[in-house]
Each structure stands twice: as structure tokens, then as C-alpha cells.
Amino acid sequence: MSSFKFQSIWVLHHTFMDQVRMAWVVHTGEFSMLTLQLELAAVKRRLKWWNRHIFGNLFHKVKAASEAVMCVEAAYHVDPSPVLLMELNWSKVEYILRTRMEEDFWRQKSIVRWVVEGEHNTRLFHSLVKQKRVRTRIHSTHADGRIISDEIELQASTAYFFQHHLSNNMIFKCG
Numbered sequence: 341m342s343s344f345k346f347q348s349i350w351v352l353h354h355t356f357m358d359q360v361r362m363a364w365v366v367h368t369g370e371f372s373m374l375t376l377q378l379e380l381a382a383v384k385r386r387l388k389w390w391n392r393h394i395f396g397n398l399f400h401k402v403k404a405a406s407e408a409v410m411c412v413e414a415a416y417h418v419d420p421s422p423v424l425l426m427e428l429n430w431s432k433v434e435y436i437l438r439t440r441m442e443e444d445f446w447r448q449k450s451i452v453r454w455v456v457e458g459e460h461n462t463r464l465f466h467s468l469v470k471q472k473r474v475r476t477r478i479h480s481t482h483a484d485g486r487i488i489s490d491e492i493e494l495q496a497s498t499a500y501f502f503q504h505h506l507s508n509n510m511i512f513k514c515g
Contacts, residue, residue, distance in 0.1 A: 344384045344387075344388065347391070347445065348444055349441040349448070352440070355394060356390075359387060359394075362386065363382045364379050398441055399442070406435055408434070409431045480494070481497060483501075
């Protein structure tokens with residue numbers, strides 16, 4: 341059995357759902373796990389063909405869209421007609437769509453890499469956690485009209501704020 345990797349960028353293509361619907365109509369006359377297996381196999385075959393022949397090479401399409409924008413821009417600078425302006429806008433829209441698809445492709449690829457490599461690579465995991473701690477750490481704050489950046493003063497100011505805030509805003513009722 342050959343491998344199959346679903347690409348989330350496929351759903352951005354206008355013919356994707358039609359391809360899935362056409363492949364999902366395997367009629368065996370019964371409803372069972374075998375039917376489900378046959379339908380999934382049909383979808384897999386259809387999407388592999390569709391990816392190769394219709395969706396195409398994403399990176400070539402990004403490059404072609406970029407070249408189209410540059411070509412139409414050059415033509416528009418020579419002859420700034422409304423027709424060329426409309427063509428320029430459409431080519432820019434196409435380029436933006438293709439670059440977003442490329443970003444989604446790389447995002448999905450990085451998530452897969454994390455799942456495969458990240459769990460086994462504790463150094464990578466701890467490096468990412470350390471980076472997040474540095475990004476989310478409070479380095480300074482404003483209190484009493486001044487900026488506090490000393491770590492001990494930050495701790496004291498934070499503790500005072502929450503103790504004062506919670507003690508003044510909470511009413512305890514007994515019996």
C-alpha cells in the first residue's frame with residue numbers, strides 16, 4: 341500500500357470538494373467496514389491523481405504567479421489602461437492565494453516534523469519551552485508612576501497588587 345498524506349492546502353482549491361464527492365460514491369450494496377475501506381481507497385486514488393494533474397506543483401505555481409505579476413506590472417507601467425489594471429489586480433490576487441497556500445504547506449510540514457522529531461528530541465522541546473518563557477516573561481511594569489524592572493521589586497509589586505486587589509474586592513460571609 342502506498343503512502344498518502346493529506347495536505348490541508350487542498351481545501352483552498354475550488355474543485356477539492358467535488359473531487360471528494362465524486363470519489364465517495366462507491367456502491368457495493370452494503371454498509372460495512374469494507375464499504376468504508378473501499379470509499380477511502382477511492383478517495384485516496386482520486387486525490388493522488390487530482391494533486392498530480394490538477395492541483396499541481398505548488399512551488400512552480402508560486403513562481404509562475406510571481407512572474408505574472410512582474411510581467412503585468414511592466415506592461416501596466418508602459419500602458420496604464422483599465423484592462424491592464426484589472427489584470428494586474430487579478431494576478432496579485434492569484435499570487436497572494438498561492439503564497440498563502442505555500443505558507444499553509446510549510447506550517448503543516450513543521451507540525452508534522454514536531455510530532456515526529458519533537459517528542460524524541462528533548463533538547464528541541466526544552467529549547468522551545470525556554471524561548472516561550474523568555475517571550476512571555478514580564479520584564480518591567482508601571483507602578484506608582486514609575487517603571488519597575490528590578491526582579492525583586494517586580495515580585496514584590498506583583499504580590500502587593502494581587503494581595504491588595506483580592507483583599508479589597510472580596511467579601512466573605514460567614515454563617
